[in-house]
Amino acid sequence: MEAQMESSRSDRMTPASPSPADEPAEVRRKRESLLLARTRLFEQLRVSPSPRHREMMERALRDLEKILAQLH
Numbered sequence: 001m002e003a004q005m006e007s008s009r010s011d012r013m014t015p016a017s018p019s020p021a022d023e024p025a026e027v028r029r030k031r032e033s034l035l036l037a038r039t040r041l042f043e044q045l046r047v048s049p050s051p052r053h054r055e056m057m058e059r060a061l062r063d064l065e066k067i068l069a070q071l072h
Contacts, residue, residue, distance in 0.1 A: 027071060038065070041064065045058065
């Protein structure tokens with residue numbers, strides 16, 4: 001009984017998902033690259049006067065968000 005309780009306690013203490021430090025370097029680099037691209041898109045979107053250009057950037061931003069969500 002004590003062993004089961006200890007096992008249960010240790011299971012709750014371990015994180016459900018790996019921390020970013022535990023990710024493979026390739027995944028970490030891809031995430032960092034996508035985050036940088038997202039930051040650039042936000043800045044371009046903020047200053048763009050063209051509605052068509054803004055629409056294109058908003059679509060690209062949505063696509064980046066989807067990819068980032070899949071990496072988590």
